[in-house]
Structure formats: structure tokens, C-alpha cells
Amino acid sequence: MNNNNNGLKDFYILWSTQSLSQLGSAMTGFALTLWLYEKTGSALSTAALRICTYAPYVIMSIFAGAISDRYDKKKTMLVCDVLAALTTILVFVLYRTDMLAVWHLYALNAFSGLMNTVQQPASEVAYTLIVPKEYYQRTSGLQSLSRSLISIGNPLIASALYGMLGLNAVILIDLMTFAIAFLTLLFLIHLPVISAQNAADKNMLEMAGEGLMFLKKNPLVLDVILFMAGVNLIASAFDAVLPALVIPRSGNSMLGIVTSCSGIAMVLGSLIASVMPKPKDRVRTIYLTMLFSLGTENFLLAFSRNPLIWCIGQVLGWILVPVMGANQNVIMRNTIPVDLQGRVYACRNTLQFFTIPIGLAVGGFMVDCICEPFMASVQPGQLLSILFGSGKGSGAAMMMFLLGMAGTILCLCSGKRLKQYQYSEE
Numbered sequence: 001m002n003n004n005n006n007g008l009k010d011f012y013i014l015w016s017t018q019s020l021s022q023l024g025s026a027m028t029g030f031a032l033t034l035w036l037y038e039k040t041g042s043a044l045s046t047a048a049l050r051i052c053t054y055a056p057y058v059i060m061s062i063f064a065g066a067i068s069d070r071y072d073k074k075k076t077m078l079v080c081d082v083l084a085a086l087t088t089i090l091v092f093v094l095y096r097t098d099m100l101a102v103w104h105l106y107a108l109n110a111f112s113g114l115m116n117t118v119q120q121p122a123s124e125v126a127y128t129l130i131v132p133k134e135y136y137q138r139t140s141g142l143q144s145l146s147r148s149l150i151s152i153g154n155p156l157i158a159s160a161l162y163g164m165l166g167l168n169a170v171i172l173i174d175l176m177t178f179a180i181a182f183l184t185l186l187f188l189i190h191l192p193v194i195s196a197q198n199a200a201d202k203n204m205l206e207m208a209g210e211g212l213m214f215l216k217k218n219p220l221v222l223d224v225i226l227f228m229a230g231v232n233l234i235a236s237a238f239d240a241v242l243p244a245l246v247i248p249r250s251g252n253s254m255l256g257i258v259t260s261c262s263g264i265a266m267v268l269g270s271l272i273a274s275v276m277p278k279p280k281d282r283v284r285t286i287y288l289t290m291l292f293s294l295g296t297e298n299f300l301l302a303f304s305r306n307p308l309i310w311c312i313g314q315v316l317g318w319i320l321v322p323v324m325g326a327n328q329n330v331i332m333r334n335t336i337p338v339d340l341q342g343r344v345y346a347c348r349n350t351l352q353f354f355t356i357p358i359g360l361a362v363g364g365f366m367v368d369c370i371c372e373p374f375m376a377s378v379q380p381g382q383l384l385s386i387l388f389g390s391g392k393g394s395g396a397a398m399m400m401f402l403l404g405m406a407g408t409i410l411c412l413c414s415g416k417r418l419k420q421y422q423y424s425e426e
């Protein structure tokens with residue numbers, strides 16, 4: 001299946017050019033957020049851009065995986081990339097003619113998100129096809145590294161370009177990176193063909209059902225996915241709480257510094273995942289890394305009013321996330337037949353990531369409506385005031401403590417369940 005005489009040459013070519021294109025797309029997304037905030041002055045309006053992009057990913061992923069498994073992976077990636085690029089071109093034309101409106105961005109982001117929903121499982125299978133089995137862990141770490149670098153670099157580059165040269169320049173660079181990735185995939189990358197004869201005789205519902213049926217018959221993979229759904233619920237709630245903790249106490253600039261520490265930690269963690277030896281027990285590695293992450297960061301931020309401790313907490317909370325991701329990726333690639341991977345990866349996307357918008361909503365609601373009002377009623381000198389401080393931000397600190405407790409309990413309980421599985425790569 002992974003007959004690759006060039007070792008990792010094809011992977012490096014595909015990974016580097018696709019990562020470059022992802023950087024360009026992320027820069028455009030960030031620049032459009034800046035443009036939208038200038039137009040509306042509303043944080044909710046800018047947040048809606050992320051929702052429009054993310055909703056198709058959660059809702060349509062199961063069916064997108066069926067599409068991926070039915071059709072040629074390379075052609076699927078090329079078509080999705082072209083359609084997504086056309087939306088960027090349309091934004092450019094509307095902006096240049098002074099016709100760009102807020103609703104255009106919502107609609108185009110939703111369509112672009114739909115294309116990404118179809119393209120993502122196809123690209124996951126593509127990497128499986130060109131990477132020799134013994135390099136799964138290393139390449140997973142490198143993929144995590146590129147995502148981390150993009151998360152650090154895109155707001156810095158995009159904001160600088162947007163400020164100096166405007167939205168035009170950002171979009172043009174995005175289109176240039178797209179062209180490089182598209183032409184590279186078209187002419188330089190050869191993907192082994194997977195027989196889709198069985199898939200051709202089935203409708204999309206049947207194929208989507210096969211992805212879910214595989215998970216039902218393979219409880220190890222399903223339980224790891226559900227465990228990560230719980231982790232994502234807590235992590236996304238953390239994302240909603242962090243600004244409410246940092247800004248009232250140290251301001252906007254400190255929030256940027258604290259947030260950047262997570263990206264730096266992810267880069268370091270990605271390097272660790274790329275070079276570390278194969279663990280004896282990948283399942284155990286997954287829940288232990290998350291126990292360390294959720295059981296350190298939340299408590300450090302909850303009990304400290306020192307920005308340096310916040311930064312240390314961010315590093316501890318995120319440095320092992322790529323190690324977890326690499327091990328989950330290896331388990332899935334080794335366990336799922338390649339002709340089913342598109343469908344199963346798509347089901348994974350729906351089951352593992354649907355908790356993220358829920359966590360964002362729950363975290364914000366808990367801080368604004370419960371924790372902050374409750375801490376406002378606590379008298380100075382009382383135990384809760386000593387633990388979490390006083391004034392605005394103390395309720396967010398209390399919520400961090402609750403998230404730390406929830407994350408620790410989740411990992412301990414899930415770890416007890418996951419211990420039953422005997423996973424082998426033989």
C-alpha cells in the first residue's frame with residue numbers, strides 16, 4: 001500500500017507546499033477578520049466568521065468522507081482547492097469594486113469551509129498512501145509542527161501586510177501560495193490508486209454508515225475519539241475563559257503574549273513528537289499526556305495572578321498536545337483500512353470536534369452569568385477570595401479551577417476505560 005521508493009521525498013514536497021497554501025489561507029482569514037471588525041466594531045460579527053467556516057466541518061464531515069472514499073484522492077484535493085480559491089478570487093473582486101459586504105464573507109466562508117470538509121479526509125488518506133508505515137509518527141509530528149507555525153505566524157504576517165499594503169496584498173499572496181501547492185500536487189505528486197469499485201455501487205448514506213459501523217466494531221478507535229471529544233470540550237471552554245482571566249488583570253497585550261506561548265509550546269511539542277522513539281503503549285500515552293496538560297495549566301492559571309506563571313502554564317498545557325496527536329494518528333492509520341479511511345476520518349471529525357462550539361458557549365456563559373457574579377458577592381479575606389482573587393477576572397479564575405477538576409476527572413476515568421485495550425502495530 002505504501003510502495004514508496006523515494007522514502008519521504010513525496011511527503012516533504014506535498015507537506016511543505018500544502019502548508020504554505022494553508023498559511024496563505026490563514027493570512028487571508030485573519031485579514032478579513034481585521035477588515036470586518038473595522039466595518040462593524042463587533043466581536044460577535046467577527047466570531048461568526050469562524051462559526052460559518054466551522055459549521056460545515058462538523059455537520060457535513062460524515063458525508064464528505066464518503067465522497068473522499070468514492071473518488072480519486074488527488075482529483076478530490078485539486079477540485080476542492082480550485083473551488084476554495086475561486087471564493088478568494090470572488091472576495092478580491094468584490095473588495096476591489098467596493099461591493100464587499102458582511103454577508104458575502106459569511107456565505108463565502110461557509111462554502112470555503114465545506115470545501116475544506118471534503119478536502120481534509122482526502123488529504124489524510126493521501127499522506128497515508130505516500131508515507132511508509134515506519135514514518136507515521138515522524139510525519140504526524142511534522143504536520144503538527146506546520147500547523148503550530150502557521151498559528152503563530154499567520155496573525156503576525158497578515159496584520160503587518162494588512163497594515164502596510166492592505167487586503168489586496170494579503171489575498172494576492174494567498175493566491176500565489178495556492179498556485180504553488182496546486183501545481184505541485186498536479187505535476188509532481190503521484191498517489192497510488194485505491195480501488196473504489198465497492199464504493200461506486202453504494203449511495204452516500206450507505207458509505208457514511210460504513211464509517212460509523214467501523215467505529216462501532218472497533219471500540220478502541222471510537223473510545224479514543226470520544227475521549228478527545230471530551231478534551232476538546234474542556235479545551236474550547238478554556239479558550240473562552242482565557243481572555244476574561246487575562247485582560248481585566250493585565251490588558252490586551254498580555255493576552256497576546258500568553259496566547260503566543262501555546263503556539264511556541266506546540267512547535268516544541270511537534271519537534272518532540274517527530275524524534276521521540278515509539279512508545280510501548282500509544283493508548284496510555286494519549287490519556288497521560290492529556291492528564292498532564294489539563295491537570296497543570298488550568299490550576300496554574302486559576303491560582304496565580306502572575307503573567308509569568310500564566311505563560312509557564314500555557315507551555316505546560318500545550319507542549320504534549322502534538323505528542324498526543326501523533327499517537328492518535330498512528331493508531332488510526334494502522335487500524336483503519338486505507339479504502340475506509342476517508343469515511344472514518346470524516347466520522348472522527350464530526351464526533352471529536354462537535355464539542356468545540358459547545359465548549360466555547362459553555363465557557364463564556366459560565367464566566368459571564370455564574371462565576372463572575374458569584375465571586376463578586378464573595379467578601380475580601382474569605383477562602384475563595386484568597387484562592388481566586390477579587391474583582392473582575394476572579395470568576396474566570398474560578399472557572400479555570402472547575403475546568404482543571406473536570407479535565408483531571410475526565411482523564412482518570414477515561415484512562416481506566418482505555419487501559420482494557422491491547423493495541424499492537426505488528
